[in-house]
Amino acid sequence: MTIHASTAEKGVGPLLRAWREQRRVSQLELALRADSSARHISFVETGRSRPSEEMVLRLAEHLEVPVRERNALLLAAGYAPRYPETPLDDPALGALREGIERLISGYEPYPALVVDALYNVVAANRGVMTLVDEVCPALLEPPLNAMRLALHPRGLAPRIRNLRAWRGHLLEQMERQIALHRSEPLRALYEEVAAYPVPEADPADEPSEPVPYFALPLRLEHEGRTLSFISSIATFNTPMDVTVAELAIETLLPADPATVKHLQALLS
Numbered sequence: 001m002t003i004h005a006s007t008a009e010k011g012v013g014p015l016l017r018a019w020r021e022q023r024r025v026s027q028l029e030l031a032l033r034a035d036s037s038a039r040h041i042s043f044v045e046t047g048r049s050r051p052s053e054e055m056v057l058r059l060a061e062h063l064e065v066p067v068r069e070r071n072a073l074l075l076a077a078g079y080a081p082r083y084p085e086t087p088l089d090d091p092a093l094g095a096l097r098e099g100i101e102r103l104i105s106g107y108e109p110y111p112a113l114v115v116d117a118l119y120n121v122v123a124a125n126r127g128v129m130t131l132v133d134e135v136c137p138a139l140l141e142p143p144l145n146a147m148r149l150a151l152h153p154r155g156l157a158p159r160i161r162n163l164r165a166w167r168g169h170l171l172e173q174m175e176r177q178i179a180l181h182r183s184e185p186l187r188a189l190y191e192e193v194a195a196y197p198v199p200e201a202d203p204a205d206e207p208s209e210p211v212p213y214f215a216l217p218l219r220l221e222h223e224g225r226t227l228s229f230i231s232s233i234a235t236f237n238t239p240m241d242v243t244v245a246e247l248a249i250e251t252l253l254p255a256d257p258a259t260v261k262h263l264q265a266l267l268s
Contacts, residue, residue, distance in 0.1 A: 012077035013045045016073065019069075020045075022179070023064065034058045050078070053082075068085075083240060093241075096244065100123055107127070111124075111125065111127035111131060111229070115250065116247060120144065121149075124144075127252070135152075135155045138154075139152055139154065147170060151196050156220065160218065215230045218230075223262075228254070230255050233249070234248070
């Protein structure tokens with residue numbers, strides 16, 4: 001669901017109603033969560049009552065509204081934004097950048113990267129850069145985008161042995177993010193990468209015997225070997241800054257001993 005500017009101009013009520021409906025929460029349920037009344041929630045949504053700044057933030061929290069959109073709700077209600085959006089290269093985030101670099105460097109030789117809300121890579125360790133050494137150089141120019149890198153026919157896609165399954169996983173992940181953030185730039189990126197051509201499945205790309213993975217693996221060819229990874233994504237708890245709220249740290253855990261051995265040899 002997308003909220004248009006014309007809706008926002010009507011005030012905070014329609015925005016809150018749209019978030020509530022998307023979360024499939026009734027007015028009564030939201031009122032109980034926010035220590036309010038269904039009558040008051042109804043009045044807020046119809047514009048008959050102007051919510052306090054505290055109430056806007058409380059409702060946004062219970063509706064799990066992302067930090068960036070909480071600022072939009074505050075503006076629509078006539079209040080100043082609460083959450084800053086500090087550039088990642090700002091000195092104020094120096095400790096954060098240092099911590100991220102230390103974290104992903106410490107994960108080597110295994111791949112780890114940090115992306116923003118549009119999947120632009122803001123940091124990556126040597127494990128990642130080693131795996132992308134054969135992709136089209138244009139895809140490695142800033143801003144390097146993780147989704148384009150993975151799914152572009154001149155990126156990693158030709159070397160992903162289970163491309164159809166991995167592609168489906170990535171597109172579903174983007175769909176969840178679009179539903180959460182209602183981002184038009186993210187939707188445009190989704191439509192772009194979803195339109196990339198997908199080659200016919202090659203039976204040779206699948207293992208002859210089922211492998212007991214505990215999660216969907218990324219099976220990636222590198223230097224004549226097929227490496228297997230399990231992806232894990234972490235975000236920051238209770239962020240108070242839009243930039244920090246939209247960062248995600250992805251680590252690729254080797255899924256078999258052969259992958260571990262190969263990566264250790266690459267960065268030894």
